[in-house]
Amino acid sequence: MPINRTMPSALEIFNEVLEVNPNLDLNLLHAKTFETMLKYRSIYYEKRVDELLEELKLPDNIHLIVKHKLLEPIIVEGKEYSNFMEEVSRRVSQAFQPISGHIAELCVQRELEKFGLKKDMHFTRREERTDFTVYYPNLDSFVAKHRIEVKNVSLRERGARGLAFDGDSLIGFFDQPSEFTESNVKVFEDLCKKTGGYCYVPTNILNSIPLKTTRFKPNTSFGQDMATFVKTGKIKAVSRNPRYTQK
Numbered sequence: 001m002p003i004n005r006t007m008p009s010a011l012e013i014f015n016e017v018l019e020v021n022p023n024l025d026l027n028l029l030h031a032k033t034f035e036t037m038l039k040y041r042s043i044y045y046e047k048r049v050d051e052l053l054e055e056l057k058l059p060d061n062i063h064l065i066v067k068h069k070l071l072e073p074i075i076v077e078g079k080e081y082s083n084f085m086e087e088v089s090r091r092v093s094q095a096f097q098p099i100s101g102h103i104a105e106l107c108v109q110r111e112l113e114k115f116g117l118k119k120d121m122h123f124t125r126r127e128e129r130t131d132f133t134v135y136y137p138n139l140d141s142f143v144a145k146h147r148i149e150v151k152n153v154s155l156r157e158r159g160a161r162g163l164a165f166d167g168d169s170l171i172g173f174f175d176q177p178s179e180f181t182e183s184n185v186k187v188f189e190d191l192c193k194k195t196g197g198y199c200y201v202p203t204n205i206l207n208s209i210p211l212k213t214t215r216f217k218p219n220t221s222f223g224q225d226m227a228t229f230v231k232t233g234k235i236k237a238v239s240r241n242p243r244y245t246q247k
Contacts, residue, residue, distance in 0.1 A: 007095040010102030030107045030173045104152040115227035130166045136233035155179040169197030177208035
């Protein structure tokens with residue numbers, strides 16, 4: 001990793017994981033890319049500490065020297081930080097969030113392409129404030145379109161807000177079942193009924209939802225559903241509910 005960069009780009013991380021195993025399914029691909037991102041974050045922390053310690057001539061009172069060095073004000077690329085750890089945490093945090101979001105979008109795009117959909121023919125990215133737009137039968141002569149909001153591992157209230165204004169369906173890689181309370185599920189259920197869309201979530205999240213639903217599906221069915229939409233202008237309805245179990 002170059003010394004003047006905090007993290008590789010999302011695309012570099014994404015390609016690195018695919019190079020090792022090009023046959024990963026949607027959720028494993030996201031998990032591996034997310035894991036690789038965390039690895040690079042750890043490398044950055046270690047690198048910065050190593051760079052600092054190389055500057056020190058360590059005497060017997062090493063503890064006090066290291067503590068003092070870590071807490072003294074520093075200037076990095078013209079910006080002053082109150083101490084070393086503040087510089088590390090802020091710069092990594094600023095890189096972490098956009099890379100994380102971009103990784104989720106790359107995983108979704110690959111899933112669309114796995115089912116034969118082509119960018120700028122069957123779908124577009126980042127158009128009219130939504131993450132993906134899928135067209136029936138194609139972009140040049142579309143009769144209908146379906147907007148997709150992509151979320152990463154946390155739902156938060158932005159998920160509902162994005163779906164309400166900028167999306168018809170939502171796909172995410174959520175890892176916190178506690179976020180899917182009865183009230184949250186009802187909000188998404190009602191929003192998706194209005195738009196004709198679905199909430200695509202990991203199977204373990206789907207199985208933990210505490211009430212019957214008609215608008216939640218496993219995110220592994222997303223690619224096929226969008227391919228069906230491109231061919232027919234419709235998305236297949238849920239045939240069973242609520243606790244989908246993948247064998």
